[in-house]
Each structure stands twice: as structure tokens, then as C-alpha cells.
Amino acid sequence: MSKSLSTPQNILDRSDQLRRALDGDFRDQVVSSLYGEAQRIAERAVRRDSSNKWDLDQRIDRIVTSPVFGLPMMILILAAIFWVTILGANYPSAMIASALFSLEHQAALLFESWGVPDWITGFLWHGVFRGLAWVVSVMLPPMAIFFPMFTILEDLGYLPRVAFNMDWLFRKAGAHGKQALSMAMGFGCNAAGIIATRVIDSPRERLIAILTNNFVPCNGRFPTLIMLATIFVAVDFPPVFASIAAAGAVVGVVLIGVVFTLLSSWMLAQTMLQGEASAFTLELPPYRRPSILRILYTSLIDRTIFVLGRAVMTAIPAGAVIWILANIEAGGTSLAQHVASFLDPLGYAIGLDGVILLAYVIAIPANEIVVPTLMMVYLGADLMTELTSFDEIRALLVDQQGWTLLTAVNLMLFSVLHNPCATTILTIWRETRSARWTTIGALMPLIFAFVVTFLVATLWRALV
Amino acid sequence: MENSWTSWLFLIALAVVALLFWPKTGLFVAISRWRELRRRERFEDALKHILAWEQRRQDATPESIGGALGLVQSSALSLVADMEERDLIHSTGGALKLTAEGQRLALHVVRAHRLWERYLADDAGVPMERLHRAAEKAEHQLSSERIDALDAHLGHPERDPHGDPIPRADGSLEKDNAVPLTDWPVADIAWVTHIEDEPDVIFHQILSTGLRPGKSVRVIENTPECLVIDDGVQEHRLVPVVAANIQVAAEPVNTERPVGLRSLSELAKGEAAEVVELGSMCRGFSRRRLLDLGITPGTRIEASLDNPFGDPRAFRLRGTVIALRKDQGDQIWVRSIGEKTTTKDLSASDCYTNPEEIKRTAENAAQGISEA
Structure with a gap:
């Protein structure tokens, strides 16, 4: 090697020079030869037995991506999952609730007999513990059913087919078909869904997927939706069809969320994130037999326990805050009442009330605690009523608090459209590293929620 | 109730003041x-x-x-x-x-502009007519480090999507490789890039033929006495002294369909074909992606699934199923191989370009190093 190449700079310069001398399709040639070599080795070393697994896969694919059955099947599968979740979670939820609330009751009595001051007992057991009990009983059973079923779909390889079916819609909205995958993850947790957008290569389309992921109701919001569907929708149907009607209502809300995902994607693609559709390549992997043990592990340990743990961690301080708000009085009424009546005009304008808005403010760290917060503020500090069945909840909301069908509808809409939880906002920040996009990601859904619920409330009051 | 309205007003006033005077973001x-x-x-x-x-x-x-x-x-x-x-x-x-400093700064901005255009066209898929305006904004916001990173990411491109040379990191700018029409090979299609406006007589003579920058022409005959060119509408005869004042370059993109080939999108469901090449419009990231998925010349590919909306469609190749949108399928040129051909019939040597070629290129490179 000659002397002139002795320094790294010279080598860099030389390589720079040589790079310019390369053909334009040099990369093509390299890749082609790599594939050629790989194929030659594969042909020598791999023996294929003529199994008909491939044909079976193809036959399944023909059905699930069929022009006629493809989309209805997607919706049916989603509805079936919700139905099983609602049906299966109802009874265990009530059992866990009554067990935990009787524990609260016993413990409070025990504290009393020891002579512990009232405010400590109240704070610990009627504040912190009750918040915890609500979260566990409302969330654990649906999650323990929903997550494994969803993991089965994932494991089977069905989700890429969903992305394949939906891509055309996303492309019309100026987004990427793989957004369907991150949305599917969003059903579990929006923060996870936002991390899943990494599969989208184009920065523009990825940003769209990040900013709109929140319109998929996550697991923390399902309890609210399921409760409302059960109380307000299912009640008008005979018992046999009640759970089906509830599942149908939840699917309807999810579809509204999907419509808003597409709408907001389209709006972003028309304004802040203009550009053409990028390359769309999506592999449809062969179907696999799900391994039951792994599914139970990933869905119960990784997801259920993780999400529940997070909910519990936020429910404990939230329970404490609610108890303080409900028990510290100023001028004869509790702080919670003060804040709620302050928020009331705004709540009324969008068909809700001040307590619901207060619950959403307290629930910013985690959406899971919206319903528990609602209940605790409605019940007040010293009410010992334990709500263990949907009938009792209905009695409280409709008869005592004056909820109407409008409240229920708007709460469902608000729940799907409102701002993401703190964890999700933090994840948007981590993924985009931009204060601007994080702010847009947090505020855009909130504006949507207010506008939509305001319009619905105004129209409803004008027409009904 | 009245109380809450005043509090609302106060809050709004507070928010407005904060919005105006907040340090750093106000x-x-x-x-x-x-x-x-x-x-x-x-x-x-x-x-x-x-x-x-x-x-x-x-x-x-x-x-x-x-x-x-x-x-x-x-x-x-x-x-x-x-x-x-x-x-x-x-x-x-x-x-x-x-000045030297002014020159450095100007080249920096031009480099930022053209690299950004390249990036928008290749990676972000922004259409040609929107590139310039977007780059006019971005050029002022990119630091040298980001531009260098972008340059490396894009594989050190030499030209922007309009065909203009991109200044290099050291500030050198390649001369435009436009050549006088007189030096253009016969029969090749040329793209008029520039017409000299001096001297006036010749300039007007060129204008009267209707040739303008951006038009494509084909040289039919080139002799010392006369140059015959065809602009697709009619033939023009120019004396070399006039033709030398027309600068041409290779056509920026070739959108023409290769003769006798079909695009992947045109395959009927269940029909199999053999990949011939990726269109020249398919560049940058999307080309790399398609190659990485194994869509290389000679590969057998079969249209295997349609979907509810007709787009994208899924294709089967190399034992996997891959979904592509129509605009990508339009850029992949295939040749029919008939329904009966099985994968077995395609021997390994059909499926990849000669490795000798690669080896030769590498050897040339090595030789270049030892020569220096």
C-alpha cells in the first residue's frame, strides 16, 4: 500500500472518489446476488416435504381478506371478543367487589375498636383502599378475559390481515396501513400502541399514527364503556340479549373511534403533515398454532398484571386525593362539591356534569380510575353503600344524580375522544422528542371531544 | 353559579396573560x-x-x-x-x-436545499411540484450536522430530484453535466436544460424553433454541416454553431414502459410472472425496501390475494406473501412465464445477476486503492 493512503483522511477521500465511480444500480446488483446466493444454498440444504399447510393458509387468507366477508368478519370477531368479555367479567367483578368492600368494612370497624382517630381510618380505608378496590374489581376480570383472547388473534397472525384489509381506507386518509397494527395494540394500551408505530418507516405517516392512536379506546377505558353499555343499553333488552346488545354498543363506540382516527389522520395529512403515501410493504406471515402457555403468560403476566399494577399505583394516590377533596369542607360543602359546581357550566354545555369532568381531571394519570372517582364523589364521604351490582350503580346514576341517555352517550363519546392519559403523553414525547407534537397529541383529541360532545348535546336538547 | 362565572373569567384572563408573556414560549x-x-x-x-x-x-x-x-x-x-x-x-x-465566508454559507444553504429535496422525494414521497417550496423553508433550519447525517442516510446522492448537483460537504460543487447538443449521441433522448441567451441572433433562432428548457428531443442525425433533431412534434435542422448553444442532459426520469412488459398490478389473481426490473421511478427508500423483500430480477411472483377495496393486493414470492399498494405494483415490471411453470424450472442461475460483475466492481475498487 502506497504512502499516500497512510492517513484515515486519505482513505476516506479515496473511498469518496470511488463511490462516485459506482453504477447507479450497484445496490440492486448486490441485493440480487445476495438473494441468488441465499437461494442456491437453500436449494441445496433445505428439503421441502409436500405438506399442504400452505394451501390451507391460502384458503384461510381467501376468506379473511375476501371482498365480501373480510370486513364484516373483522367486526364480528371484535364484537365476539367484547361479548365474551362482558359476559364473563360480570360475575367475577361483583364477587371481587363484595369481597374487597366487606374487607374495607371489617378493617374500618377494627380500627374503630382500636381507637384509631376517625380521619386516619377514613383516609386509609375509605380513601386509599376503596380506590384500590374499585380499580381491581372493575378492571381485573375484563382484562383477564380480553387480553388472552386478543393475544390469540395476534399469535394466529390475524392482525397483519386486518392491516391488509384496512390499508385502502388509511391510504385515502393519507396514512399508512400498518397504522391498523398500532391501533390494534392501542386496544390494550395506547402507550404500547404508540411504541408499536415504529413499524411504520415514513416519519410523516408514523407521526400521524402516533397522534391519532388515542382514538382507539384502551383497556383502561373499556370498563367505563362496558359499564355504560350495560346500564343504559342492555337494560332495554330481554336478559338473553342484554350482553349481546352491550357488546354491540361497545363495538359501535369503537367504530366511532376508528372513524375519528381516519378523519383526524386525513385532517393532519391535509394540513400539518402533508405528503404522499410512502411505500407500503406488509408481510402476511403464515398462520401459526397459538401456544396456550405462552399466551397465558404474555397476556396475564406481561399485560394484565402490568396494566393493573399501573392502575393500582395511580389509584392509591387518586383515592387519597378524592377522599381529601370529599372530606375537607369549606363553607359547609366539600372541596369536591366546590370544584364540581365550578365545572358544572362547562359540563352541562357538553351534556355531562361537573363531577364527570372532575373525575377526568383526577384521572389524567390513568383513565382506569374515572368510574371509581365518579362513584366516590357521587357517594360523598360518609356513605357506606357498597355498589356491587350494575342495578345499584344504575339506581345511583339515574335516580339520584339525574343521568339521562344523553349523559351516557356523551360520556361514551368523551371517553373515546378525550385527551390521552399521562403515560401516553409521556410516550408521545419519548417517541417524537418534540414539545410541539406532544402538545398537539394531547390537545387535538381534547378539542375533538369537546366539540363533538357539545354538538351532540346541543342537537339532542334541540330535538328531544 | 355567579361566583363560578367570575372565576371562569379570571382563569381565562390568566391564561391569556400567560400566553402572551410566558418566557421562552410566550x-x-x-x-x-x-x-x-x-x-x-x-x-x-x-x-x-x-x-x-x-x-x-x-x-x-x-x-x-x-x-x-x-x-x-x-x-x-x-x-x-x-x-x-x-x-x-x-x-x-x-x-x-x-467573500470566502459568504461562499461557504451560500453553499451550505444550497446543499441543505437540494439534500432536503432529495430526502422529501425519496423517503417521504412528496410529489415533485411541492419539493421546492418545502425545501425553501427547511434550508434555513438545518444545521451542518443534520445535513451531514442526512447526506450519509441518503447514501451521498449527487443530484437533487431536478437534476441539479448537490454541493459536497467540503464545499465543492460538481459542474453541471449538461453538454452541448452537438456532443449528444445520436438516437438518445436528451433533455434541454439551458439555452444560451448570447449572442442575440442565435438565441432568437433557437427560440423560433420552439425549443425550451424542459423539453425533450432526440438527435436523428449529426454531421459537421447539419444537426437534425426531433422534438416529438416536428423535425428541426440546426447548424452546429446554433445547436452548440443548447445545453442538454439525460432525461431526469424515464417514465416510459419497457417494451413488451407488464406491470405487477396488471397480473390477474392467481397469475404468476417473473420479475424483470424495478422501474426507474422507484427510487430511494422504496426501491431499497422492495429489493430487501426479495423482489429482484428473475424472481417468480404470483398475485395471490385481492382485498375488499381492491388495493393493496398480496403477492406470493420466495415462499412468503407480501402486500403491495397499486402504485408500487405499477413500478415493478414483469414478464409472463405461463401458468405451468413451477419454481423448480427456475434454476438458481436464472435468479440473480452475475456475481462476477459484483466481483469485478470490487476488484476495480481495490485496484483503485492500490494505484493511489
């Missing part, structure tokens, strides 16, 4: 920052203008800057004075010249 700070940015943009646009005129061997003047930037005379003059004060330009008898 409206006032934002406005002053925006003005500073505008000023820098003007500097950079003016430098770019002078550089462009220097390359055309013309002298930029305060008037020409005012014209290019849309400024009134007095603003243009004060802009020039400002730049002189900062030692970016110096004027010699009314003509403005870049």
Missing part, C-alpha cells in the same frame, strides 16, 4: 424569534442569489437581489449594507461578490 418571545429567523432567511436567500448569478458568470446587484427576494429598493440596499458589515459580501463597482 407570544412576544415567539414574535421576536420569528423576526430574527426572517432576517437570517433573507441573508441566506440573498447569498444564494449571488451564488447562482456567479455561477452563470453574471454580477448580482442590489437591484437583482431586490427583484429575487421581492424587496423594495431601500430594504434591498440596507440588506446589502448589513451583509457587507458582516463580511459576507463585498462590492466592486456595483457588482456584488461573495
Whole structure:
């Protein structure tokens, strides 16, 4: 090697020079030869037995991506999952609730007999513990059913087919078909869904997927939706069809969320994130037999326990805050009442009330605690009523608090459209590293929620 | 109730005040920052203008800057004075010249502009007509480090999507590779890039033929006496002295369909074909992606699934199923191999380009190193 190449700079310069001398399709040639070599080795070393697994896969694919059955099947599968979740979670939820609330009751009595001051007992057991009990009983059973079923779909390889079916819609909205995958993850947790957008290569389309992921109701919001569907929708149907009607209502809300995902994607693609559709390549992997043990592990340990743990961690301080708000009085009424009546005009304008808005403010760290917060503020500090069945909840909301069908509808809409939880906002920040996009990601859904619920409330009051 | 309304008003007033005066993000700070940015943009646009005129061997003047930037005379003059004060330009008898520092800055902006256009076209898929405006904004916001990173990411491209050379990191700018029409090979399609406007007589003669920058022509005959060219409408005869004043280059993109081939999108469901090549419109990231998925010349590919909306469709190749949108399928050219052909019939040697070729290129490179 000659002397002139002795320094790294010279080598860099030389390589720079040589790079310019390369053909334009040099990369093509390299890749082609790599594939050629790989194929030659594969042909020598791999023996294929003529199994008909491939044909079976193809036959399944023909059905699930069929022009006629493809989309209805997607919706049916989603509805079936919700139905099983609602049906299966109802009874265990009530059992866990009554067990935990009787524990609260016993413990409070025990504290009393020891002579512990009232405010400590109240704070610990009627504040912190009750918040915890609500979260566990409302969330654990649906999650323990929903997550494994969803993991089965994932494991089977069905989700890429969903992305394949939906891509055309996303492309019309100026987004990427793989957004369907991150949305599917969003059903579990929006923060996870936002991390899943990494599969989208184009920065523009990825940003769209990040900013709109929140319109998929996550697991923390399902309890609210399921409760409302059960109380307000299912009640008008005979018992046999009640759970089906509830599942149908939840699917309807999810579809509204999907419509808003597409709408907001389209709006972003028309304004802040203009550009053409990028390359769309999506592999449809062969179907696999799900391994039951792994599914139970990933869905119960990784997801259920993780999400529940997070909910519990936020429910404990939230329970404490609610108890303080409900028990510290100023001028004869509790702080919670003060804040709620302050928020009331705004709540009324969008068909809700001040307590619901207060619950959403307290629930910013985690959406899971919206319903528990609602209940605790409605019940007040010293009410010992334990709500263990949907009938009792209905009695409280409709008869005592004056909820109407409008409240229920708007709460469902608000729940799907409102701002993401703190964890999700933090994840948007981590993924985009931009204060601007994080702010847009947090505020855009909130504006949507207010506008939509305001319009619905105004129209409803004008027409009904 | 009344109480809550006053609190609402107070809160709104508080929010407005915060919005206006918040340090770093308040409206006032934002406005002053925006003005500073505008000023820098003007500097950079003016430098770019002078550089462009220097390359055309013309002298930029305060008037020409005012014209290019849309400024009134007095603003243009004060802009020039400002730049002189900062030692970016110096004027010699009314003509403005870049100093070394001004030249460096101007090249930096041009480099940022063209690389950004390349990036938008290749990676973000922004259409051609929107590139320029987007790059006009971005060029003022990219740091040298980001530009270098972008350059490496894009594989050190040499030209922007319009065919203009991209300045290199060391500030060198490749001469435009446009050649006089007289030197263009016969029968190849050429793209008119530039028409010399001096001398006047010749310039007008060229204009009267209807040739303009951006038109494509084909040289039919080239003799020392006469050049015959075809612009797709009619034939023109030009004496070489005239033709030499027309600068041409290779056509930026070849959108023509290769003869006798079909695009992947045209395959019926269940039909199999063999990949011939990726279209020249398919570049940058999307080309890399398609190659990485194994869509290389010679590969057997079969249209296997349609979907509810008809787009995208899924194709089966190399034992996997891959979904592609129609606009990608349109860029992959295939040749029919008939229904009966099985994968077995395609021997390994059909499926990849000669490895010798690769080896040769590598050897040449090695030789180049030892020669230096």
C-alpha cells in the first residue's frame, strides 16, 4: 500500500472518489446476488416435504381478506371478543367487589375498636383502599378475559390481515396501513400502541399514527364503556340479549373511534403533515398454532398484571386525593362539591356534569380510575353503600344524580375522544422528542371531544 | 353559579396573560424569534442569489437581489449594507461578490436545499411540484450536522430530484453535466436544460424553433454541416454553431414502459410472472425496501390475494406473501412465464445477476486503492 493512503483522511477521500465511480444500480446488483446466493444454498440444504399447510393458509387468507366477508368478519370477531368479555367479567367483578368492600368494612370497624382517630381510618380505608378496590374489581376480570383472547388473534397472525384489509381506507386518509397494527395494540394500551408505530418507516405517516392512536379506546377505558353499555343499553333488552346488545354498543363506540382516527389522520395529512403515501410493504406471515402457555403468560403476566399494577399505583394516590377533596369542607360543602359546581357550566354545555369532568381531571394519570372517582364523589364521604351490582350503580346514576341517555352517550363519546392519559403523553414525547407534537397529541383529541360532545348535546336538547 | 362565572373569567384572563408573556414560549418571545429567523432567511436567500448569478458568470446587484427576494429598493440596499458589515459580501463597482465566508454559507444553504429535496422525494414521497417550496423553508433550519447525517442516510446522492448537483460537504460543487447538443449521441433522448441567451441572433433562432428548457428531443442525425433533431412534434435542422448553444442532459426520469412488459398490478389473481426490473421511478427508500423483500430480477411472483377495496393486493414470492399498494405494483415490471411453470424450472442461475460483475466492481475498487 502506497504512502499516500497512510492517513484515515486519505482513505476516506479515496473511498469518496470511488463511490462516485459506482453504477447507479450497484445496490440492486448486490441485493440480487445476495438473494441468488441465499437461494442456491437453500436449494441445496433445505428439503421441502409436500405438506399442504400452505394451501390451507391460502384458503384461510381467501376468506379473511375476501371482498365480501373480510370486513364484516373483522367486526364480528371484535364484537365476539367484547361479548365474551362482558359476559364473563360480570360475575367475577361483583364477587371481587363484595369481597374487597366487606374487607374495607371489617378493617374500618377494627380500627374503630382500636381507637384509631376517625380521619386516619377514613383516609386509609375509605380513601386509599376503596380506590384500590374499585380499580381491581372493575378492571381485573375484563382484562383477564380480553387480553388472552386478543393475544390469540395476534399469535394466529390475524392482525397483519386486518392491516391488509384496512390499508385502502388509511391510504385515502393519507396514512399508512400498518397504522391498523398500532391501533390494534392501542386496544390494550395506547402507550404500547404508540411504541408499536415504529413499524411504520415514513416519519410523516408514523407521526400521524402516533397522534391519532388515542382514538382507539384502551383497556383502561373499556370498563367505563362496558359499564355504560350495560346500564343504559342492555337494560332495554330481554336478559338473553342484554350482553349481546352491550357488546354491540361497545363495538359501535369503537367504530366511532376508528372513524375519528381516519378523519383526524386525513385532517393532519391535509394540513400539518402533508405528503404522499410512502411505500407500503406488509408481510402476511403464515398462520401459526397459538401456544396456550405462552399466551397465558404474555397476556396475564406481561399485560394484565402490568396494566393493573399501573392502575393500582395511580389509584392509591387518586383515592387519597378524592377522599381529601370529599372530606375537607369549606363553607359547609366539600372541596369536591366546590370544584364540581365550578365545572358544572362547562359540563352541562357538553351534556355531562361537573363531577364527570372532575373525575377526568383526577384521572389524567390513568383513565382506569374515572368510574371509581365518579362513584366516590357521587357517594360523598360518609356513605357506606357498597355498589356491587350494575342495578345499584344504575339506581345511583339515574335516580339520584339525574343521568339521562344523553349523559351516557356523551360520556361514551368523551371517553373515546378525550385527551390521552399521562403515560401516553409521556410516550408521545419519548417517541417524537418534540414539545410541539406532544402538545398537539394531547390537545387535538381534547378539542375533538369537546366539540363533538357539545354538538351532540346541543342537537339532542334541540330535538328531544 | 355567579361566583363560578367570575372565576371562569379570571382563569381565562390568566391564561391569556400567560400566553402572551410566558418566557421562552410566550407570544412576544415567539414574535421576536420569528423576526430574527426572517432576517437570517433573507441573508441566506440573498447569498444564494449571488451564488447562482456567479455561477452563470453574471454580477448580482442590489437591484437583482431586490427583484429575487421581492424587496423594495431601500430594504434591498440596507440588506446589502448589513451583509457587507458582516463580511459576507463585498462590492466592486456595483457588482456584488461573495467573500470566502459568504461562499461557504451560500453553499451550505444550497446543499441543505437540494439534500432536503432529495430526502422529501425519496423517503417521504412528496410529489415533485411541492419539493421546492418545502425545501425553501427547511434550508434555513438545518444545521451542518443534520445535513451531514442526512447526506450519509441518503447514501451521498449527487443530484437533487431536478437534476441539479448537490454541493459536497467540503464545499465543492460538481459542474453541471449538461453538454452541448452537438456532443449528444445520436438516437438518445436528451433533455434541454439551458439555452444560451448570447449572442442575440442565435438565441432568437433557437427560440423560433420552439425549443425550451424542459423539453425533450432526440438527435436523428449529426454531421459537421447539419444537426437534425426531433422534438416529438416536428423535425428541426440546426447548424452546429446554433445547436452548440443548447445545453442538454439525460432525461431526469424515464417514465416510459419497457417494451413488451407488464406491470405487477396488471397480473390477474392467481397469475404468476417473473420479475424483470424495478422501474426507474422507484427510487430511494422504496426501491431499497422492495429489493430487501426479495423482489429482484428473475424472481417468480404470483398475485395471490385481492382485498375488499381492491388495493393493496398480496403477492406470493420466495415462499412468503407480501402486500403491495397499486402504485408500487405499477413500478415493478414483469414478464409472463405461463401458468405451468413451477419454481423448480427456475434454476438458481436464472435468479440473480452475475456475481462476477459484483466481483469485478470490487476488484476495480481495490485496484483503485492500490494505484493511489
